[in-house]
Amino acid sequence: MNEIIFKNMCIIGVGLIGGSLARAAKLAGVVGKVTGTGRSQAHLEEALNLGVIDEFDLDFKIAIKSADLIVIATPVGAIQSVLEEIKDSIPENAIITDVGSTKGSVLEAAKNVFGELPSRFIPGHPIAGNEKSGVIASFIKLFNGRRVILTPQLHSDLKAVDKIKSLWMACGAEVVLTSVEHHDTILAATSHLPHALAFSLVNTLSRMDDKNDIFKFAAGGFDDFTRVASSNPQMWSDICIANKDSLIDVLDKFTDDLENLKNAIKSQDATELKKQFEHAKKVRDSVTRVFPIAY
Amino acid sequence: MNEIIFKNMCIIGVGLIGGSLARAAKLAGVVGKVTGTGRSQAHLEEALNLGVIDEFDLDFKIAIKSADLIVIATPVGAIQSVLEEIKDSIPENAIITDVGSTKGSVLEAAKNVFGELPSRFIPGHPIAGNEKSGVIASFIKLFNGRRVILTPQLHSDLKAVDKIKSLWMACGAEVVLTSVEHHDTILAATSHLPHALAFSLVNTLSRMDDKNDIFKFAAGGFDDFTRVASSNPQMWSDICIANKDSLIDVLDKFTDDLENLKNAIKSQDATELKKQFEHAKKVRDSVTRVFPIAY
Numbered sequence: 366m367n368e369i370i371f372k373n374m375c376i377i378g379v380g381l382i383g384g385s386l387a388r389a390a391k392l393a394g395v396v397g398k399v400t401g402t403g404r405s406q407a408h409l410e411e412a413l414n415l416g417v418i419d420e421f422d423l424d425f426k427i428a429i430k431s432a433d434l435i436v437i438a439t440p441v442g443a444i445q446s447v448l449e450e451i452k453d454s455i456p457e458n459a460i461i462t463d464v465g466s467t468k469g470s471v472l473e474a475a476k477n478v479f480g481e482l483p484s485r486f487i488p489g490h491p492i493a494g495n496e497k498s499g500v501i502a503s504f505i506k507l508f509n510g511r512r513v514i515l516t517p518q519l520h521s522d523l524k525a526v527d528k529i530k531s532l533w534m535a536c537g538a539e540v541v542l543t544s545v546e547h548h549d550t551i552l553a554a555t556s557h558l559p560h561a562l563a564f565s566l567v568n569t570l571s572r573m574d575d576k577n578d579i580f581k582f583a584a585g586g587f588d589d590f591t592r593v594a595s596s597n598p599q600m601w602s603d604i605c606i607a608n609k610d611s612l613i614d615v616l617d618k619f620t621d622d623l624e625n626l627k628n629a630i631k632s633q634d635a636t637e638l639k640k641q642f643e644h645a646k647k648v649r650d651s652v653t654r655v656f657p658i659a660y
Numbered sequence: 661m662n663e664i665i666f667k668n669m670c671i672i673g674v675g676l677i678g679g680s681l682a683r684a685a686k687l688a689g690v691v692g693k694v695t696g697t698g699r700s701q702a703h704l705e706e707a708l709n710l711g712v713i714d715e716f717d718l719d720f721k722i723a724i725k726s727a728d729l730i731v732i733a734t735p736v737g738a739i740q741s742v743l744e745e746i747k748d749s750i751p752e753n754a755i756i757t758d759v760g761s762t763k764g765s766v767l768e769a770a771k772n773v774f775g776e777l778p779s780r781f782i783p784g785h786p787i788a789g790n791e792k793s794g795v796i797a798s799f800i801k802l803f804n805g806r807r808v809i810l811t812p813q814l815h816s817d818l819k820a821v822d823k824i825k826s827l828w829m830a831c832g833a834e835v836v837l838t839s840v841e842h843h844d845t846i847l848a849a850t851s852h853l854p855h856a857l858a859f860s861l862v863n864t865l866s867r868m869d870d871k872n873d874i875f876k877f878a879a880g881g882f883d884d885f886t887r888v889a890s891s892n893p894q895m896w897s898d899i900c901i902a903n904k905d906s907l908i909d910v911l912d913k914f915t916d917d918l919e920n921l922k923n924a925i926k927s928q929d930a931t932e933l934k935k936q937f938e939h940a941k942k943v944r945d946s947v948t949r950v951f952p953i954a955y
């Protein structure tokens with residue numbers, strides 16, 4: 366049996382991630398009461414009815430008043446305004462974390478509000494999720510076997526880091542500590558870029574003359590490729606802006622490579638095409654062997 | 661119980677598609693003997709040992725000599741040379757079909773070899789497959805619930821069209837007739853472009869400094885997005901060249917759209933980003949409802 370790590374976890378933004386964390390942490394027995402807060406009364410009532418949270422208050426300040434853990438699980442674009450709203454009401458020894466997909470922007474938001482990242486604010490990012498949104502989509506096993514990246518700073522409270530680490534491990538995740546820059550580069554490449562390409566591909570196809578048949582005949586490759594285009598538009602608009610520099614950098618690299626591929630197709634250069642595809646296959650096959658994830 | 665449609669089906673190229681067709685058609689009881697042929701004795705022996713074919717001959721001419729159906733299931737780039745090799749040995753009433761992912765190139769290959777598409781050559785394309793290759797990956801249900809596109813011409817033998825249609829339906833597929841141009845446009849958009857993007861994305865990422873961690877932290881979006889980059893390089897090099905014009909056309913449209921997205925990110929235009937993502941989500945969600953395929 367696990368010991369309680371946090372007596373009162375307050376989740377700001379009880380959606381897919383926040384809701385799944387509440388479910389998993391409760392089941393693991395590492396949190397006591399779970400309080401929810403957010404902008405929408407209807408969403409919070411839904412979370413309460415689903416048993417994901419024990420109580421809620423629409424006023425962030427009241428919701429956090431007895432919390433020993435505050436989890437900010439809103440879209441990343443809202444984190445700074447959330448911090449501004451709660452900054453004078455954070456209980457003295459409370460630990461703060463977030464689940465945002467970009468970490469440079471969170472660091473910046475915290476600096477804008479507090480001057481520097483508070484020592485007990487441990488930024489985090491569970492590499493988990495799917496194209497669905499809302500507390501209705503949340504489930505206990507979302508973090509099972511997934512990695513959670515924490516990006517504490519040099520002055521961070523090590524005890525707080527340990528507690529956040531234990532919380533995620535109790536939810537089935539593997540916890541890794543990296544720098545903010547490393548996190549943002551990696552996520553731009555493996556998550557933000559693929560999402561941007563999927564959104565863009567669906568839009569391109571939806572404007573073609575044959576669009577009805579295009580979606581009717583769409584096969585496996587297309588289906589897999591564009592699943593993430595069903596993801597939350599607000600959340601992804603926030604992410605693209607929050608991780609702008611890393612994303613533009615990898616987008617530029619990608620469009621250069623795509624231009625090379627296009628030229629090889631135009632000039633019918635079978636040798637070059639086969640070389641490019643063989644390289645990709647070799648790399649992709651090795652990834653499958655190392656990391657056979659289910660999602 | 662189905663009736664035999666073809667007494668002797670000869671498959672040229674017994675891989676994932678050819679092998680799965682042999683398995684499904686045998687189980688459905690619509691073919692008698694299945695003869696295999698191809699370039700590799702080892703692959704044909706494997707197909708024989710798996711029970712996918714009843715016999716084989718490495719000499720195409722001998723393999724087809726008593727066939728009433730010849731299925732060309734090689735990569736599309738090899739179809740013209742296959743036709744050249746067999747053209748003087750095709751039994752008088754035999755029907756020919758193929759399973760190539762591009763149809764304009766097959767029409768052209770047939771014209772180059774025969775002057776025009778023979779009336780009993782009914783080009784076809786099962787919209788099925790996965791990132792695996794070879795007869796070892798073949799399975800009975802590959803075509804179950806999938807669409808097969810046939811592209812007969814005005815002078816095509818209607819009885820031959822009907823027989824090919826019945827063969828695929830017996831294998832669980834839905835058969836649709838379209839023009840060659842329509843087929844090639846649709847497939848460029850929904851299959852060839854996504855494959856090209858997946859190959860290109862894996863190559864871009866494999867050249868980044870953080871590449872070890874990039875593949876270590878790859879999450880769901882990336883995994884789904886790049887699965888098809890494990891596909892057969894020779895086959896996809898052939899397809900890109902065979903469907904060059906349609907593919908370049910949709911690639912150009914896509915890179916224009918991606919450039920717009922990049923500019924919206926650069927200028928932090930949240931309204932434009934959200935608009936683009938909302939449009940994509942709306943379209944993608946509607947596709948899921950219409951066409952919830954499994955692969």
